[in-house]
Amino acid sequence: MRHYRKNWIICYDICDARRLRRVYRLCCDEAVTLQNSIFWAEFTNKELAAFIKAIEAEIDTSEDDVRQSQSFSCPW
Structure with missing residues (x-):
């Protein structure tokens, strides 16, 4: 399976x-x-879990409070 x-x-x-x-x-x-408190990153599911x-x-x-949401496009 690809990640x-x-x-x-x-x-x-x-x-x-x-x-x-x-x-x-x-x-x-x-x-x-x-x-200030908003970031964008690329993660696999495993990397995201480790980061959180x-x-x-x-x-x-x-x-x-820390929240993450999947973005379907790059912000730039």
């Missing part, structure tokens, strides 16, 4: 400045910044 890369939009709302910096660094390493798992390790799910 196709898909376009993803990742956005976040982080309450704590320290967690925000950590999540921002993770996103900058893997994705392209579109706006890394972010979830840094956030407090009761205060912070």
Whole structure:
């Protein structure tokens, strides 16, 4: 089975400045910044799962929100 890369939009709302910096660094390493807290990336499903798992390790799910949505076209 082939593992196709898909376009993803990742956005976040982080309450704590320290967690925000950590999540921002993770996103900058893997994705392209579109706006302050909005990123675009190409991931396979496996890569996306690993990326989200890394972010979830840094956030407090009761205060912070991270969302991802598949994009069907490149933003540029």
